[in-house]
Amino acid sequence: MTRILEFIVAAIIVFALAVVVGLALPSSGHIERSVDISHNLRHIDDMLSNFRRFPEWGSVRMMDSQAKFALEGPGSGKGAKISWTSSKPNPGNGSYEVVEKDQDKTIVWKVDGPWKGENKRYTISLEPQKNGRITKVTWAYDVDYGWDLIARYSGLYINGDPATQIQLNLASLQQQMASIPNVDYTQTEIFIADVPAQPQLVVATTAPRSLDEVDAATVKAMEEIQAVMKKNNLTAAGPRQTITVEWGDENYVFEVAQPVSSPNIKIDGKDFVIGPAQPPSLAEQNAEEAEPPAPVPGQYDRKGNLVVSGNVVARTGYTGKALVTTWVGSPAGLPLMRLALKAYAMSMGYRFNDSTNRYFDLPLTDPATTAVDEQQFKVYLPITDNVVANEPAPAPPAATDPAATPAAASGQH
Structure with missing residues (x-):
């Protein structure tokens, strides 16, 4: 009995000490x-x-x-x-x-x-x-x-x-x-845009990394696209797009894409509907010859684009969410804007694959009438996140003063 009491007392002392230490x-x-x-x-x-x-x-x-x-x-x-x-x-x-x-x-x-x-x-x-x-x-x-x-x-x-x-x-x-490009985007307004599906005529091209060379390649590509548009009675459905494929050390590999008014197009007298590019599956690619013959008009190339004529192919452009910003200045600043979008996407955790859904930009001003350092562009980086778009709606055109232009107000021309 004494030992039991001693054990109880020892336990109480230990507990008390534990409490005292805990309080301390x-x-x-x-x-x-x-x-x-x-x-x-x-x-x-x-x-x-x-x-x-x-x-x-x-x-x-x-x-x-x-x-x-x-x-x-x-x-x-x-x-x-x-x-x-x-x-x-x-x-x-x-x-x-x-x-x-x-x-x-x-x-x-x-x-x-x-x-x-x-x-x-x-x-x-x-x-x-x-x-x-x-x-x-x-x-x-x-x-x-x-x-x-x-x-x-x-x-x-x-x-x-x-x-x-x-x-x-x-x-x-x-x-x-x-792993994030160390590009400062603190002075850049970046939004999330909903990009609608649009049928496009596209020409892939390459030019040395100089503004004059890129402009010349773009003009040549647009001439080919406009010839196809004229033949099919198509009109432009928005500004042309420049899609970046590779910004190399010496050369710029890119595509010139022109949205058009209708997905319907005739190729060698046959009717086609412009749809999304459908690249062949891996199994189909592996089954193909090492160097398959070049596709002819009306067929699909290895990237799933509908071959139209010469260098012109057709497909539906990118549709979905994209980060978007506006660049004002020389086109020479566009590569930096693309890096700014990439840095923003990686910092904010947005998911993208610029090897499949590539950067693209479109002009907001006419380079023929706008100074080089005053040109405006929208620059896009497609993302795969299901997020809410927050790009501001375009500003409505300025209201016309009826008193100042009575003929226009009355519907006369």
């Missing part, structure tokens, strides 16, 4: 890790303000490749949220949500997961260094334990798993940023 432990926890990233400040801010690509680069995927993710809330900024489920205790089930944001300075994520404590949050601070080319990214974790003594004891291990995940996130973020 901090009621909150804080850790932080930093890394220098040689990249544009805004790109990093945008990357951390949305979760579209987080399943690819975040620590959760590294700890469980089978974790399931779900996005909620707005696409970016305050309220953007990602949740995940995992069969593994680490990382377990949880979520991150952007709850605070100070542009280009700090982003705060609310943390919901298996770690002990309340009010768990990541605070990610961005600090440009003196030379302006490097950004110091500091990733901090904060948690409140309150009077939960067990949680306070868990704080002794805050430099374990939370610190490990922070370090994984920083290392992976650094790698992700290295």
Whole structure:
């Protein structure tokens, strides 16, 4: 009996000591890790303000490749949220949500997961260094334990798993940023557009990388297209498009595409309907000869385009969502605008494949009557995300003063 009493007393003393030690432990926890990233400040801010690509680069995927993710809330900024489920205790089930944001300075994520404590949050601070080319990214974790003594004891291990995940996130973020073109798009207005399907006549061409050479190749391509349009009584259904295939070190490989008024076209007296390009399947490609004969008018080429005449082919142009911006200035600035769209897409987590759905641009002004440095273009990068378009509608034409033009107001010409 005495030994039992001694055991009970010892247990009480141990428990009391545990309580006293627990009360003496901090009621909150804080850790932080930093890394220098040689990249544009805004790109990093945008990357951390949305979760579209987080399943690819975040620590959760590294700890469980089978974790399931779900996005909620707005696409970016305050309220953007990602949740995940995992069969593994680490990382377990949880979520991150952007709850605070100070542009280009700090982003705060609310943390919901298996770690002990309340009010768990990541605070990610961005600090440009003196030379302006490097950004110091500091990733901090904060948690409140309150009077939960067990949680306070868990704080002794805050430099374990939370610190490990922070370090994984920083290392992976650094790698992700290295793949993004370091082009400043802070002064560029970028929107999401709905691009409608349009039948097009297309000519593929190549020119040395000079404005004069590209213009000459474009004019020649348009002459071929206009000859086909005249023969088929087709009219232009919008500005021509320049589709970038390859911006090489010396040559520019591109396609000139002209939307036309009707999908109906005659080729060698036979009626055809212009539709989407339908490239042959891999099996069909493998079954073909190494160098198949060139297709004749009325047949389809290896890219699935309907061959019309000479170098002219027909297909339905790209249809779907696209990032779009307007460039004002010399056409020599268009390649930089394409890179700006790519950098924006990668930072914001939009998905694209510029090898299949290529950049395209169209002129808004007539180069024959507009100074070179005052020309205007719309530049597009197709994306595959199912997002809501937000491109502003074109401004309506200016109202005419009836008193100033009475003939026009009365319908006379």
